[in-house]
Amino acid sequence: MASTTRRSKAARADRKTEIEDRMRAAITKLVTDGERFTELSVERLVAEAGMARSTFYVYFEDKGALLRAIGASTLHSFYEGARPWFENRGEVTYEDVKGAIKGILEAFQENEVVMAAVAETAVYDADVGEMYRESVEDFVASLRKLIQRGQKDGTVRDVSAADTAAALSWMIERTTLQLAPGATPKRIDAIATGLADVIWGTLYAGA
Template sequence: MPSVTRKPQANREERRQQIERRLLEATDRLMSDGSSFTELSVDRLATEAGISRASFYIYFEDKGHLLRRLATQVFADLTEAAQKWWSVADRHDYADAHAGIDGIIAAYRAHQPVLVALNEMAPYDVGARETYRELLDGVADGVTTVIRGGQAAGTIRSELPAATTATALTWMVERSCQQNLPHNPRTYDAELADVLTEIIWGALYLKAAPTR
């Protein structure tokens, strides 16, 4: 009879993911209270997440390593939000595009402290900078797929270079969130979603956006 015991590697990876999620929530809470990431000690982060200092160092080399892993978690949430559009892009529906942008803004708002910390560290931390670039490239790849699919279907402008356009739009959304959300209340988010969706739709689609 084959053993049903899970492989140690699988258990370790599951444990890592649980700890990363708890540390992400802890970092969001502590930074939302006004602390900067550089001010947060490993002891304080571990205590807030309900883990030991020893457990922290089992999975992370230092705070920089933690931040890179947290960024991966955050971008997983951002990508999940974007799938509200990407997964049904073949419907060519403005409402789907708006739902995707609205979800991205909500995810950015929820994890704003971590993304702000990543932006702050990127200029002088090579690892943070490369991680941020790789994660945004992954988002741009998703948008590229949408653009190429729309071009094949005749709904998106055929003259647009798909990859370059996707990169430009991805960075537009990222910079808009990074520069504006920290300084505006949640009531601003719906307006930003409307504006970004209008810009993206107008740039890509042959069909005009619906009148609001």
């Protein structure tokens, strides 16, 4: 019985992931074609995704719940590029920092439509806004730990870990949203260089 229950739960999870992927593709297609996410109805989304309206409501209470579901996984992947930098237990180099930032920018571009929809909806939807802020705050917490660890081993300058982590994290978030959409690979590299310069000068130069 336990095995059957586990298989049933796994099947439901797989089905939900499939539904989320189809809705993500529908949002991307419609917004890329010129429609605004805020103006898209559930009917329009399910029609594009090729699913029944009743199926949508099995998994999502409304459009905001849909965006929270697909936004959470997208935001997780957004910051995944910084993992090698955050988990580095050796001597951090400038290229480590730039590589992490470039990874974030490239992850944003891969999910640009959904990321923009989440950021836009977060302004007026309290639940989406909370989810979005929590995601950034998770990044802040990881960066704070990196700073504190670096200060202990003498590789990071004597700065306020909490305040500096918050300032740098929100700088990365705002810069990405404003400059990454539609940027060419050359432009992405330039943006990554600019952010890396600020981060390196703030945390590592002269430590």
